[in-house]
Amino acid sequence: MHDDPTPQIQVTVAAPADEVWRALRDRTRVRQWHGWDAPELDAEIDSIYFGDIEEDAEKRTLTANGGDRFAVEADGDGARVVLTRAPLSGDPAWDVYYDEITEGWTTFLHQLRFAVERASGxxxxxxxxxxxxxxxxxxxxxxxxxxxxxxxxxxxxxxxxxxxxxxxxxxxxxxxxxxxxxxxxxxxxxxxxxxxxxxxxxxxxxxxxxxxxxxxxxxxxxxxxxxxxxxx
The missing domain is CATH 3.30.530 (Alpha-D-Glucose-1,6-Bisphosphate; Chain A, domain 4)
Structure with missing residues (x-):
């Protein structure tokens, strides 16, 4: 198990912060980087990014369903995406997958960067x-x-x-x-x-x-x- 109670993942994207934010808030764009081909992909995207969430579009922050928090920050001409994991839930049956989910977010954020920089649309x-x-x-x-x-x-x-x-x-x-x-x-x-x-x-x-x-x-x-x- 990890030592950091709320680990962070950071990825720098060579695109304006507002464009990167749209990659998090538009269903079609989220589909360009989240997950992989699976029958349940659209339902998963709806649940995580458009279900029980907290969003501040002006500050470009999103707390997804499950408590993981995204922040998109301007970084020169580009943007930095910072994902802060939710703390452990205290439920051993769920927390056993915590590090697995962190690894999944690492994959998806680098897929986000690729989609925005190399394959938008x-x-x-x-x-x-x-x-x-x-x-x-x-x-x-x-x-x-x-x-x-x-x-x-x-x-x-x-x-x-x-x-x-x-x-x-x-x-x-x-x-x-x-x-x-x-x-x-x-x-x-x-x-x-x-x-x-x-x-x-x-x-x-x-x-x-x-x-x-x-x-x-x-x-x-x-x-x-x-x-x-x-x-x-």
Whole structure:
């Protein structure tokens, strides 16, 4: 379990604060970065961002359903998104998932940044694969050395007949995000990596934007057949 009673996640976005705020308050825009393709996605978005919430549009703050608080602050020509987790509830059955949820927010905020900076207005589709081994997933993807590069660095990787190239998008204690040129505007996030503290569930999230149905189906089939894990 984490040591900080209310951990914070901060992501800087190269876009005006008002534009980033709209990415939190417009359902269509939220759908560009929150979660992954699933039948319950729209209901989840409605519950978290438009249900029992507290909003101050002038200050650009939002306390989502569940108590996590978003603040969008101007940062030079860009914006900084600060998410402050709600404290533990005191219910062990719920609190056991606290760190897992924190890791999920880390993924989603970096997906928000990508959507705003690189794919605004595009239709996002995200594949989710689970069940891979956290100890060797970077080796299997050819990304072990890439994980040591600074964000913004170009990379190429090849493993198991799969070639990847793009830019290191982010690196956190338990996650690696890289852009993938071959998917157009594409983002691959690897979660659950070994590191200090609680790593969360190992997952691969493959986000594409305005990819054709045929290309998306091919991507799904390739990664499923290559043993990326179980598709959700």
């Amino acid at each position: 595009a239709r996002r589709r995200t594949l989710l694969f689970t069940g891979h081994d956290r100890a060797d997933v970077l080796d299997r993807l050819g990304l072990k050395a890439v994980a040591e590069l600074a964000p913004g660095s170009r990379y190429t990787a090849s493993a198991e007949g799969r070639d990847l190239a793009g830019e290191v998008w982010f690196r956190s204690a338990h996650q690696l995000g890289v852009t993938v040129d071959a998917w157009g505007e594409g983002l691959l996030v690897v979660t659950g990596l070994p590191g200090p503290g609680t790593a969360g569930t190992p997952m691969l999230l493959l986000s594409t934007f305005d990819l054709s149905e045929e290309a998306f189906a091919d991507l799904d089939r390739q990664w499923s057949e290559d043993g990326a894990g179980a598709a959700e």
